[in-house]
Each structure stands twice: as structure tokens, then as C-alpha cells.
Amino acid sequence: MDMIELQRRVDAVEAAVAANRVTEKKLSVELDRLAIGVCTIGPKLPTRSHEYRDRGEAVRGMLLDQLGSLAVGQLSQLFYRQLEMDAASQGLHISTYLSPGESEWSVRDQAVIFDLLDATQIGVSLTESLLMKPIKSLSLMAGIGRHPMGVPGATHCDYCTMADRCPFHGKHGSL
Amino acid sequence: MASELTMAMADLDELKVQELVKAGLAAGVSPSRLLDECREGMTLIGERFETGEYYLSDLIMAGEIFKVAAADLAAQGGSSGPTKGKVVLGTVKGDIHDIGKDIVVTMLRGANYEVTDLGVDVEPAKFVAAVRETGATVVGMSGLLTISFDPMKETVDALKAAGLPVKVMIGGGPVSEQVREYVGADALGVDAQSAVALAGQWLGEGVK
Numbered sequence: 001m002d003m004i005e006l007q008r009r010v011d012a013v014e015a016a017v018a019a020n021r022v023t024e025k026k027l028s029v030e031l032d033r034l035a036i037g038v039c040t041i042g043p044k045l046p047t048r049s050h051e052y053r054d055r056g057e058a059v060r061g062m063l064l065d066q067l068g069s070l071a072v073g074q075l076s077q078l079f080y081r082q083l084e085m086d087a088a089s090q091g092l093h094i095s096t097y098l099s100p101g102e103s104e105w106s107v108r109d110q111a112v113i114f115d116l117l118d119a120t121q122i123g124v125s126l127t128e129s130l131l132m133k134p135i136k137s138l139s140l141m142a143g144i145g146r147h148p149m150g151v152p153g154a155t156h157c158d159y160c161t162m163a164d165r166c167p168f169h170g171k172h173g174s175l
Numbered sequence: 176m177a178s179e180l181t182m183a184m185a186d187l188d189e190l191k192v193q194e195l196v197k198a199g200l201a202a203g204v205s206p207s208r209l210l211d212e213c214r215e216g217m218t219l220i221g222e223r224f225e226t227g228e229y230y231l232s233d234l235i236m237a238g239e240i241f242k243v244a245a246a247d248l249a250a251q252g253g254s255s256g257p258t259k260g261k262v263v264l265g266t267v268k269g270d271i272h273d274i275g276k277d278i279v280v281t282m283l284r285g286a287n288y289e290v291t292d293l294g295v296d297v298e299p300a301k302f303v304a305a306v307r308e309t310g311a312t313v314v315g316m317s318g319l320l321t322i323s324f325d326p327m328k329e330t331v332d333a334l335k336a337a338g339l340p341v342k343v344m345i346g347g348g349p350v351s352e353q354v355r356e357y358v359g360a361d362a363l364g365v366d367a368q369s370a371v372a373l374a375g376q377w378l379g380e381g382v383k
Contacts, residue, residue: 058235059235107322128269131271131322
């Protein structure tokens with residue numbers, strides 16, 4: 001599985017917060033650590049999807065693209081579940097996860113994640129316009145602390161501003 | 176009453192459309208008339224999408240069927256006469272998502288608009304140049320990520336600065352009325368069908 005998980009010390013997080021690059025409100029402040037991650041399914045599927053569409057097989061290309069979105073969503077869920085188990089094993093709690101560019105969290109903070117994490121290890125880079133490449137990649141951040149954080153049972157979908165339009169809304173990475 | 180070809184198109188019956196086009200040509204029906212019947216089918220498809228009977232994948236399938244039929248008929252000299260107007264469309268600078276944009280392109284072409292598809296990651300200057308070159312009076316900008324808002328605004332500003340009398344629509348997953356206001360676009364197209372409706376509304380009004 002292509003994924004990276006790095007937990008930086010609180011001082012790194014505090015520096016980011018101080019620089020107003022990470023929104024405390026979004027991260028449910030009573031956290032001791034931040035877990036950040038980048039997931040990708042790699043470049044093969046998006047490339048194949050384009051190939052189909054380029055040769056006029058638009059339906060096949062679109063379905064493959066949607067499957068890619070689903071797959072990277074599921075990957076991020078697996079990553080989050082692993083974090084959740086790791087936190088629980090240490091008697092810690094984890095917040096829901098959020099991603100820059102979603103839930104009214106500025107996409108500019110994508111740069112914070114990529115500053116803290118060397119995602120090139122799994123072949124993911126950030127373009128000048130803050131787009132992740134390969135395109136079917138997701139970054140996420142969650143708080144870890146000694147006390148429960150946020151609304152019990154809430155997921156990132158509950159904070160999403162595209163809830164009325166997203167085909168995956170409420171499905172948390174599954175169909 | 177809709178023809179058999181129109182209904183086959185509307186029902187996304189690919190093989191039947193091909194057979195009816197072939198049979199029509201063999202029977203001496205004009206390619207232009209057959210093309211018009213296919214376009215009428217595309218209109219019905221748009222209506223079915225609006226009512227929720229059809230989904231996005233149906234629009235894409237419709238595009239595939241129409242493209243093949245239209246290419247065959249065009250090769251036989253089929254034409255629907257002058258287009259309803261010219262539209263320039265692209266995914267804005269910094270974003271490379273193209274599926275939504277491609278669906279809008281297909282639906283607009285199916286509705287007989289002349290569309291210049293600029294592709295993805297399109298700089299504002301390229302939109303301006305394309306409008307100048309084609310004389311298009313409608314511009315559509317697509318973006319799937321929030322990073323696309325500023326480039327959309329830059330493009331609207333560039334079009335205004337160039338003094339080009341165009342109407343601008345924007346669309347894409349995160350785009351909302353608030354975003355439209357920020358960007359300075361004339362309208363928000365929530366889906367491909369509304370993009371077609373907006374083009375019809377503006378070009379029907381004769382955007383000068």
C-alpha cells in the first residue's frame with residue numbers, strides 16, 4: 001500500500017498554527033499531535049482513463065476515473081483506520097480527518113503538508129498551483145490527543161461544502 | 176412526433192442509431208435531416224437528465240453515440256446549417272480535470288453550438304486569444320478544485336480588460352453562487368444541461 005504517515009512533534013504544528021497556516025478551529029484544538037498523510041493510487045489508472053477517452057471510449061474512461069476516486073478514498077479510509085487503532089493502542093483519541101481544499105479549509109495549506117512530509121517517496125508531488133500529481137491522490141490531517149475531540153461520530157463528510165453534489169457523500173470512501 | 180431515430184438516440188440505443196442512420200442514408204434521406212433527428216434526440220436526453228431519469232454516465236454515453244453518428248453523417252455531407260453560436264471552453268490554469276468539461280463540450284456540440292475546446296490548464300491569455308480568434312460570444316470555464324477560483328477571476332478580468340463583449344459561465348464541483356460572485360462570471364452552470372440552457376439563453380438574446 002502506498003502511504004506515508006508521519007507524526008511531527010507539537011512544536012512543528014504550533015509553528016504552523018502561529019504562521020496562521022493551519023486553522024486551529026478545523027483541527028479541534030485540544031490535540032497533542034498531528035497525523036498527516038498523503039495517499040495515492042499512482043499514475044497508471046488516470047493514464048489509462050485518458051487513453052480510453054482519447055480513443056473515443058468516454059464511458060469506459062469515465063467509469064475508470066470514478067473507480068480511481070473511489071479507490072483513493074478507500075485508501076485514505078484505511079490509512080485513517082490504522083491511525084485510529086494506533087492512537088487507541090496508546091490510550092489516545094483521534095479527531096476526524098480533513099483535507100486542504102475541502103470543508104472550507106484553504107487549499108493553500110496543502111503546502112504545509114508537503115513541507116512536513118516527503119511525499120515524493122511515494123511519487124506524489126505538488127504543482128505550483130497546489131494540485132497533487134498523480135491526480136488520484138489525497139492528503140489528510142487529523143489531530144491526536146488525550147481527550148476526545150470534535151463531534152462524536154462525525155466524519156469529514158459532515159464538514160464538506162460539496163455535500164449536495166458529491167456522489168460519495170456519506171459513504172466515506174465506499175459505495 | 177419524434178422520429179424512430181430521435182427516440183433511439185434518446186434511449187441511448189447505440190446499435191439502433193447506427194442501423195437507422197445506415198438505413199436512412201440507403202433510403203435516400205438527407206444526411207442533414209438525419210443529423211437533425213440525432214440532435215433532437217440529444218435534446219430529449221438533456222431533458223431526461225434534468226428530470227433525474229438520466230445520470231452523468233448517460234450523458235457521456237449519449238456523447239459517444241452522437242459523435243459516431245455525426246461523424247458518419249458529416250462524411251456524407253450532413254450539416255445542420257449555421258450553428259447557434261460560438262463558445263470557447265476550457266479548464267482554467269492550474270487545474271487538469273477534464274471529464275466535466277468534456278461532457279459540457281459534447282452537449283453543446285450536440286445542441287449545434289460551435290465549441291472551441293482549449294483543453295486543461297488554460298492561461299487567461301489563451302482564453303482571450305481564442306475569443307478574439309473565433310469571435311465567440313460565450314466563454315465557459317471549468318474547475319474541479321478550489322485552486323481554480325483565482326484563475327477563473329483572472330480570466331474574467333483579462334476578458335474585461337481586453338474589452339471583449341462575452342458572457343461567462345463557470346462550472347465544476349466546488350463552484351457555487353458565492354464563487355461566481357467572487358470570480359465575476361455572469362452565471363453558474365451547475366451541470367452540462369444548464370450550460371446548454373445558458374448558452375441558449377444568451378445566444379438567443381444575441382450577445383453582441
